[in-house]
Amino acid sequence: MFVQEIQEHAAAAVEGHAGKFDAGETIIHHVANSPLDEPLIHLPRVMGIDMSITKHVMMLWIVALLLFVVVTWAVRRYLKQDRLIPSGFMNGLEAVVVFIRDEIVQPNVGKKWVMTWAPLLLTFGFFIFAANAIGLIPIFDVLGLLDHYVLHTGDDSWVKHVMHGGTTATANYNVTAALATVTFGAIIVAGSKAHGVVKHWLNLAPHGLAWPIYILLIPIEIMGMFVRPFALTMRLAANMTGGHIALLSLLSLVFLFTEVGGAATGIGAGVVMTLPLAIGISLLECIVVLVQAYVFTLLTAVFVGMAIHVHH
């Protein structure tokens, strides 16, 4: 259903353009953050960093607020009832929490440290899932449709501003890099807590080997320390961006065919190729959204566990 909405929005965009349809430009515009020279809210620079609120920052706040409100509301309501058995939404929430704690955290981190690391990993899991899932809903594209057909706001309006850029905060490499930095810190903290600060760094390389091996081993281990969060960053962001690019390039087929052979060819291509493939990719994305949140949580748990249970 939302595929059609995107399609209609793209049609509106092409009408507004009144020129040749540039697929690459449209796709990048839909995936990227809003441009730095026109953020949603202008804020001054603090220590050389532009604090202006762009669209992805807004999406981060929306996701955080939504999660906070929904989870707090569910838990409060559960605590107020006098039965111990949760019902409705709380039931599902509890199932997910128990799954993350017992299937992801405990096998990797171990019984002793479950309660130390479960809160962080639960936060990761829920936050990434919510950010991914909200990116799948074309909220602002529907807003653009409304604007085009119903509201008719001016060029400087907030609605036009908010149309610049994508809605998936986790498709932004800066966001995932920040999340992976938390993982990076968590690994060091976990190792230091379990073995002491000095022992954690000694644990990086196995001891008791001939000294020439260490010349090779120590740089490799230090590189590995940075590669793991880097891979986490790239995996999440690239997966989220990739899905959107695939979906949008399929939708662009309609307009490319329209340019070549007229409206009838475009509609034909849309019905025969775009619609089934785009629905398929959308369904695949529903799975990817879940899997990527799971993978990020699982890998963080594994890395934290590796710092705690050092075995060589």
Next chain:
Amino acid sequence: MTGLVQFSAIPIGLGLIVIGAALGIGKFAAAAAESIARQPSAADKITGAINLPLFLLEGVAILAEVFAFLVLIMGR
């Protein structure tokens, strides 16, 4: 030159990435199916053991694709 890189090298590179990733995932799936068929009771353990390397493999493929995309953007 940049045009040549954009229109031939990147598609070829993407194809190679996909071939590599597909071979890897295919081997995983084959081994998993085989071992589960031999010992259906260990299905949970086998799935658990396969998850992590599968994601690492996927990560490598994704990294390669990101770099192909970077080359595309830098070439503009």
